[in-house]
Amino acid sequence: MNVLVLDGGASTEINNMGYSIHGDPLWSSRMLMTKPELIKGVHKSFLEHGCDIIQTISYQASISGIQKYANKTAEEAKEVMQKSVHLARESVEEFWKDYQKKAEASDSTILADKKKPLVCGCLGAIAVQFFNAGEYSGAYIDEVTEQEIIDSTDQDCSLLEAGIDYLALETIPVQKEAEIVTKLLREFPNANPWISFQCKDGNHIGHGEVFSDAVQSVVQDGLLKYVGVNCCSPLYVTPLLQSVQKQRKAYSLEFVTYPNTGEIWEKETFGETGKFIGDNLMSSFVPAVPEWIDLGASIIGGCCQTTPKDIQGLVDCVNGLKASKK
Numbered sequence: 556m557n558v559l560v561l562d563g564g565a566s567t568e569i570n571n572m573g574y575s576i577h578g579d580p581l582w583s584s585r586m587l588m589t590k591p592e593l594i595k596g597v598h599k600s601f602l603e604h605g606c607d608i609i610q611t612i613s614y615q616a617s618i619s620g621i622q623k624y625a626n627k628t629a630e631e632a633k634e635v636m637q638k639s640v641h642l643a644r645e646s647v648e649e650f651w652k653d654y655q656k657k658a659e660a661s662d663s664t665i666l667a668d669k670k671k672p673l674v675c676g677c678l679g680a681i682a683v684q685f686f687n688a689g690e691y692s693g694a695y696i697d698e699v700t701e702q703e704i705i706d707s708t709d710q711d712c713s714l715l716e717a718g719i720d721y722l723a724l725e726t727i728p729v730q731k732e733a734e735i736v737t738k739l740l741r742e743f744p745n746a747n748p749w750i751s752f753q754c755k756d757g758n759h760i761g762h763g764e765v766f767s768d769a770v771q772s773v774v775q776d777g778l779l780k781y782v783g784v785n786c787c788s789p790l791y792v793t794p795l796l797q798s799v800q801k802q803r804k805a806y807s808l809e810f811v812t813y814p815n816t817g818e819i820w821e822k823e824t825f826g827e828t829g830k831f832i833g834d835n836l837m838s839s840f841v842p843a844v845p846e847w848i849d850l851g852a853s854i855i856g857g858c859c860q861t862t863p864k865d866i867q868g869l870v871d872c873v874n875g876l877k878a879s880k881k
């Protein structure tokens with residue numbers, strides 16, 4: 556069983572540490588410029604709770620967004636994007652040095668079996684540049700051209716030059732946008748990408764298209780190995796994965812699932828005021844993991860509101876399954 560655990564809501568963790576980020580159009584990515592050590596601390600917290608992959612703090616970043624909201628040149632903005640990778644990589648190196656010492660001093664096979672954690676470069680939908688929570692509705696899609704999506708994603712793929720193990724194009728709510736960025740990925744054959752959809756229920760992506768149609772449209776040329784769902788309720792993941800079993804078999808797909816806790820932001824748009832509301836569904840999240848693995852999920856983590864402790868719960872669950880299958 557080859558399942559890797561992804562990290563959780565790093566920006567939630569930053570917010571929980573007392574930094575108010577929800578009113579900032581660069582959100583947690585501002586910290587790449589102002590609090591790099593804090594970002595490393597958050598990465599290391601997830602690593603210490605056992606995850607196998609960490610995502611760069613670049614979801615809300617883009618070269619044009621950093622130029623606009625942090626008054627940087629294009630070249631400086633590119634350096635900020637790449638710094639997200641360097642900080643993630645440094646965190647892994649520092650964690651791994653300590654971990655190996657611990658593993659050597661222990662006779663635990665779980666400790667000894669663990670591989671060095673990997674780094675995933677993270678890019679959000681173009682919606683993040685508008686900072687209006689459009690990634691949960693897709694309402695922006697008629698306001699942007701295909702060329703704007705291509706140009707923006709193309710320049711933000713400079714993350715790849717900093718050396719990442721996966722590229723996540725995530726929280727995409729619109730089929731058309733997913734198709735456009737998937738086509739662009741042909742120019743980055745070594746990206747090891749996943750396209751991850753934001754879904755509004757167990758059958759539809761945020762903008763309303765049927766999830767299985769959206770998946771079909773991005774996998775049919777056979778170039779994608781991973782497709783994901785993220786930042787939706789954990790209760791939607793099983794029906795979503797069930798609906799794409801035909802594509803799983805036809806294209807040898809693996810799924811990446813990192814739902815949120817089920818809590819949602821109370822307002823239509825993000826801002827300094829507001830809070831997450833609704834029930835925290837972590838008690839239903841972890842018990843569903845074996846089912847997701849049976850349905851083809853090979854990378855599982857958490858999105859908004861999931862904490863390092865929640866990720867530890869996933870790690871324990873996956874380790875338990877691995878041990879029972881030995």
Ligand SMILES: [Zn+2]
Nearest residue numbers: 786815858859
């Ligand atoms: Zn999220």
